[in-house]
Amino acid sequence: MRTSLVIMKRELQGYFSTPLAYVFLFVFLFFANFLTFRSPFFEARQADLRIFFDVLPVLFIFLVPAIGMRLWAEERKSGTIEMLFSLPVRVGEAVLGKFLAAWVFIGASLLLTFPMIVTVNYLGSPDNGVIAAGYLGAFFLSGCYLAVSMFCSSISSSQVVSFILSVMACTVFVFADYPSVLVVLQKFASPGMIEAVENMSFVVHFESIRRGVIEFTDITFYVFFIAGWISAACVVLHGRREA
C-alpha cells in the first residue's frame, strides 16, 4: 500500500505539472455548469441538482477516458513502464496507485462544482442530504468509467486508441438499460439475460443513489465493477511481462 501511495503522489504531481489538470478542470467545470444552468433549470423552479446529475453520466463518457487514456498507454509509449517495473513494485500496487490518483483527481473536480450547491441553496431550500448522496454516487460512477478506461489504456500503447475504446465501452455501459437497447435484446435474449444487461448499466445504479437512497446492492455493484476492471488491467500488465 505504501508503494501505491508513492505512485499516487507522483501521478497527482504529474497532473499539475502539465496542462492536463487545468484543461480538464476548465472543460469539465464549463460543461457541467453550462449544461446544468441552461434551460430548463430556472424554468423548472426547483432548487435541486437533478439536471446536473442527469448530465453527468453523458459528460463522463468523454471526460473520464481523457484522464484514463494516458495511465498506461503513455508509460508504454515512452518506455517508462520498463523503468517502473524494474523497481521493486508489484503490478497491483502500480495499478492501484495510478487508479487512485486519477480517481482522487476526478473527485476533486466534482467537489469544485460546489458553487452549484451554493446556488441552489441561495435560490431555495434543497434537500442537501440528497445532494450529498448524489455526489457520492457520482464519485462511484466516475470510478466505474475510470476503471474501464484504465483497462483500455493497459491494452494499447496509443492514447488515441485507448480513448476511443474507452468511450465506446463506457457508452455501452451507460446506455445498456435504454429501451432501444432492450428492445433489440428482446428479440433473441432470455429475460434473465436482459435483466443482467440492464443491471450492468452504470445509470441504473446511479438512479436510486441520486434520489437519496443509498442501497447496499448499488454500492456493491460499483465496488465489484471497479475491482473487476482494475484486476483485468493487472492481468493484462502481468501478461505483458510473460510475453
Place this chain on the structure above:
Amino acid sequence: MYVAIHYGREPSVINVKKLKKRFGPITAVDGVSFSAAKGDVLGFIGPNGAGKTTTMRMIACLTRPDEGTAEINGFDIWNDSLNVRRSIGYLPENTPLYGEMTTLSFLRFIVDIRGIAGGDKERELERVIDICSLGEVVHQSIETLSKGYRKRVGLAQTLIGDPAVLILDEPTDGLDPNQKRDIRSLIVNMAQDKSIIVSTHILEEIEAICNRAIVINRGRIAADATPEEFRKQGGGRIDEFFETVTRGSE
C-alpha cells in the same frame, strides 16, 4: 582507466543459467549462461538484434524466459522477483524518464519507491546527486535536460539504494565524446563494490571500462573473455576479432 579482474575470487552475484527466449518463430536468446562477481564490469557486445537487450530485460525481471533462469544476489528472477529488483539498478535503452518531473522530484520518487525513509532519504539523494554531478540541474525539469544529463539522471536512478547489481543498456548511446567519457568514468568509479553489466556496440568502450566481455550473436554467446584476450585473438585488433566471431556463423 582499468578495473581489476576479480572473478574467481569473489562469489558470483549474477548467475545466469541457460536463458532462452522466443518471439514467435525467432529465438532471440538461445541458452545464454554466464556468471559475474562483485567488482566485475561485464560488457555485452554484439550486433543489433543479437539478444543483448532481451537478456538484460530477463535478468531485470521485465520479461519471462521461456527456459532457464537466473539468480541475482541469490534470488531467483521469477520466484523472487521483488528481491531481485531490490538488488538491481536497471537503466533501460534510450533512458526513459518522466519528463515532466524535475530531477530532484524524480529521484525523490525513486528513493520513496525503494523505501528509504527518514534522514537516510536526504543523505541518499545527496549521495547520488553528488556521484552523478547533478547539482546544477536538480530543479530543472527532465524534458529540458541535455542527453548527457538525462543519461546521468538515469544512472543516478539506478544507484539509489546502492544495489549490488547494475544493468545498463547502452548507457553511452547518442552522447558526444566528452559525455561518453564522463559516463564511462562514472561506471568505473562505481565498479569496486558492484557487479555491472553494460551493453554496447562500441568496441573501444569494452576496453575502456570492462574487465570481461561477452560477445552475443544470434542469441548465443559467441565469445567470453577479457578484452586483452579479444585483442590477442584478433591479431592486435579487437574489431577484427569481433568481425570474425559475429560474421563467422553467417
